[in-house]
Amino acid sequence: MEITDLQAVLLSSPMPAPVELPFHGGKRTVFKRDALFVKATTDNGLVGYGPGAASEEMARLINGDLREILLGRGVGDPAGFVAEARDILGNQALAAIGAVEIALYDLWGRAEGCSVTDFLGGRKQDTVRCYGSAGMYQTAEEYAAEAAAVCEGGYEAYKYRPALGPEEDVRTVQLMREALGPEVGICMDAHAWWRMGDLSYGAETTEGVALAVSDLGVTWLEEPLPVEDRESYAALRAKRIVPIAAGEHEHDGEGFHQLIEGGCVDFAQADVSHHGGFSGIAEILRICEREQVAFAFHNWGTALETVTDALVGACFPRATAAWLEYPEYAHRDPRVMYPYPLSDELVPDAPKPVNGELPLPDGPGLGVKVDERMIDKYPYLPGPWSIFELESPPTKLALSGDHALPWAGDGQVDELPTRSR
Structure with a gap:
């Protein structure tokens, strides 16, 4: 059984309206929450999933370098993939490698009909x-x-x-x-x-x-x-x-x-x-x-x-x-x-x-199913998910999954599109 595809999917869950949260000396405004999941697929159609840190850079790394490293490998060797990926990309890619690793364990568990906990030393807590x-x-x-x-x-x-x-x-x-x-x-x-x-x-x-x-x-x-x-x-x-x-x-x-x-x-x-x-x-x-x-x-x-x-x-x-x-x-x-x-x-x-x-779920792999219909329901919205505004010194800080950067105040954040549910 060979892995033939790897995909990182970004999603956004916008607030019905921006949520303003005042704090001592400033205000935080939340516009949306982002999510990312990884999907690994084999040549016989078996699929494994894993959660990842929701950022554009994370998605690019998984869909680029890590996909190239992974494709063609067999199921059942997450540790081998992690070792090779770390050797090539280093610790700066640790989070992205980990997201793919989880999908590989999910895939392996589904192939073997057992929980991922069987590969991780067994359950010590129910x-x-x-x-x-x-x-x-x-x-x-x-x-x-x-x-x-x-x-x-x-x-x-x-x-x-x-x-x-x-x-x-x-x-x-x-x-x-x-x-x-x-x-x-x-x-x-x-x-x-x-x-x-x-x-x-x-x-x-x-x-x-x-x-x-x-x-x-x-x-x-x-x-x-x-x-x-x-x-x-x-x-x-x-x-x-x-x-x-x-x-x-x-x-x-x-x-x-x-x-x-x-x-x-x-x-x-x-x-x-x-x-x-x-x-x-x-x-x-x-x-x-x-x-x-x-x-x-x-x-x-x-x-x-x-x-x-x-x-x-x-x-x-x-x-x-x-x-x-x-x-x-x-x-x-x-x-x-x-x-x-x-x-x-x-x-x-x-x-x-x-x-x-x-x-704990009892099914094989992670024991849960990802509903891919959410890809269409919650398409990714680029831009920061929230901003911090400080009174002294006057500062705006835009937060995304990739970074926190000073915000120029050009209105783009306030115009972030929202969708009602």
Whole structure:
């Protein structure tokens, strides 16, 4: 059985109208969410799929260099493909190689009639524990109400993105604790704290907020400092104020070695789409297992990525693979965040959490089916998916899957086409 085609497909799920999200010293506007999946096909028509980071450069790399490397290979040797592709393209192509690798494992599992977990060491968990994730830039009262709504699903923890200024960030956690009761954990994704221009929090302010919420059941404080500042991460973690999480901005295994072995985090974070597919995540999980650091999946893609993360996570004990991020969107519950219907419609048979635990699919390969009708329903819309606008200094930053670049303010973003559902 020979692989005869490889294709990366980009999709866009536009907001019904631009979603404006004010934060301390600025505003973020979300126009759409992009998605990418990889499809590998054999000469007898068997197909395997994998999720990937949604960017034009990723699609070009997969449809170009990686397609050339892959075509003509037999089914059943994802590791051989990964080794050859890394040797030719290097670590800068790690995410793209990982996306193709997942599709090859899916293909192999379907050919053999077994789950990909059989190739990844076997399942150590029957279900994967999820934390409900939403909370994108809103008032303290709205955060608290959303936390309560999300955790009606039985989640043991809720993640949100604080960015209201130090005093309001503390008050938000206080209100959420009142709304959630004493048992549900609170995960603070503080990536905005060092991205607010002149109003960004310094190390002293960050530590002060951490101290103020330290008795309020914070599961972790995520990326509270610039991601490259390992010395400050290690110093903050050493004070044992609240658990520290980071990792989504690392690019390869060496970065995770430094982060984990350097004592920077209590929770390491990564996902299959950005960190090298199954083999990349397994490498990170093995580092965590050896260093006795917990791992919590960062997972902000479609249900295809969620399932794929869950399958590799289930091949490690819960003491290591401790948490899986499960995004909650407004197309399921209007009380939360913004809508992203493509996330579910792309993989309609993907399992959903039950009392905060995600069941694993039992079918061959990834155990789920990709609905290719979504290619026509959600055609790709070029351009940034969101922009940040800062008050001081006045700045616009356009975000796409490829980069974050200063925006000239020529109106193109505001005119991004939208489609109603």
